[in-house]
Amino acid sequence: MKRSVQIAEQAGYCFGVRRALDMVKEHLTGHDKRVYSLGPIIHNPQVVEEFRKRGLTPVESLASVSEGVLVIRSHGVEKELLEEAHRKGLEVVDATCPFVKNAQRLARQLSEDGYQVLIVGEEAHPEVKGILSYCGENTLVVSSVEHLEGKAISPKAGILAQTTQSQERFIKIVHAVLLVAYECRVFNTICNATLARQTAAVELAGAVDVMFVIGGRNSANTARLAELCRAGGTTTYHIETADEIMPEMVSGKQRIGITAGASTPSTHIEAVQKRLEQIDG
Incomplete structure (x- = not known):
């Protein structure tokens, strides 16, 4: 019997994350100044590394930043840090989720x-x-x-x-x-998108034999999705990339579900789906 692989109706990038990344792209392509983010722009190590290669430098404090563009990540920052950035004369791009x-x-x-x-x-x-x-x-x-x-x-x-x-x-x-x-x-x-994503994940988890939740291990919303899927008794794996999937994870499983956190790009979801479909039943 061939395995079925189903993706939750709500999975992957949310509005706030997509907005933040679009704002970063705009400043990486249209400006000559150095561009920094205070902490990772989103909680997805692979995406953060991709943007680092494109010129976005994550920093843990403003001590080493004296000029350039500072992007406020989608999670927001402390009020005092925002005030410090303005005092230092940095060009602030506030990508905090609305x-x-x-x-x-x-x-x-x-x-x-x-x-x-x-x-x-x-x-x-x-x-x-x-x-x-x-x-x-x-x-x-x-x-x-x-x-x-x-x-x-x-x-x-x-x-x-x-x-x-x-x-x-x-x-x-x-x-x-x-x-x-x-x-x-x-x-x-x-966030409404958070609630919709959680509801869709729980519904799918109840209809499959195993769930794969894709997203950074430092992502709170992804961890919560995995927690909710497990709460219903479904075997659940929290992974960051398709490379982590081993054949034994789906041994004896015919119905496979996939969901993803708000910081997970569609390319990661597609790669996981492809990997699962390639494993022999």
């Missing part, structure tokens, strides 16, 4: 209105670090209901999310905060 920008704006608004801000997300993630920089000192970052235990919640709380969080996790944390806060404002800042 959905992330919205979360930053809402965080600042809540703080100015006297709310304790709770961010549902991962504290070490660049996007969350950026959102935090617009908040007051008593802000909390929580990734689960358990992380709320022992935390002081203000009677006046405002909640928003890292844009790539799962809807289920966000709802659980909101419910827990509602039980202890007197007044609570909730902004569901999860």
Whole structure:
């Protein structure tokens, strides 16, 4: 029996990532200045390396950058770093995803209105670090209901999310905060594309024998896709490239599903599909 390989209806580059890369391409081809990105422009090592070869230099700080073009990555950066770039006279190209920008704006608004801000997300993630920089000192970052235990919640709380969080996790944390806060404002800042991608991945995972989730291992949204696929009991592999696929991964499997994170180009998805179709049944 021949294997079937199916790709999720929503997979690969999202609007914010595609927009950021288009902005980088424009400045690499139309300017003579050196072009830098503060951190990787997106969370995909292969794409970052491709753009490095084309002239985009990722840097971890602005200490070594005195002139040229600075591209703000799709995840955004801390407010203070943006201010520093302007003080240094750098040409700033802000490729922050508009959905992330919205979360930053809402965080600042809540703080100015006297709310304790709770961010549902991962504290070490660049996007969350950026959102935090617009908040007051008593802000909390929580990734689960358990992380709320022992935390002081203000009677006046405002909640928003890292844009790539799962809807289920966000709802659980909101419910827990509602039980202890007197007044609570909730902004569901999860990106619509993230939700659609997660829903499509879960649906496909439920209909196949094995799932392949393509994307950088440093990509939070890709890791979340793999987590959701595994949660339903489907054997799931998180890979970056087709080269990682071994025949034993699909041994005895007839129905194979593929999805990909928001920083995964279509060429990577096509390569994985081709590799899977080439493996003998």
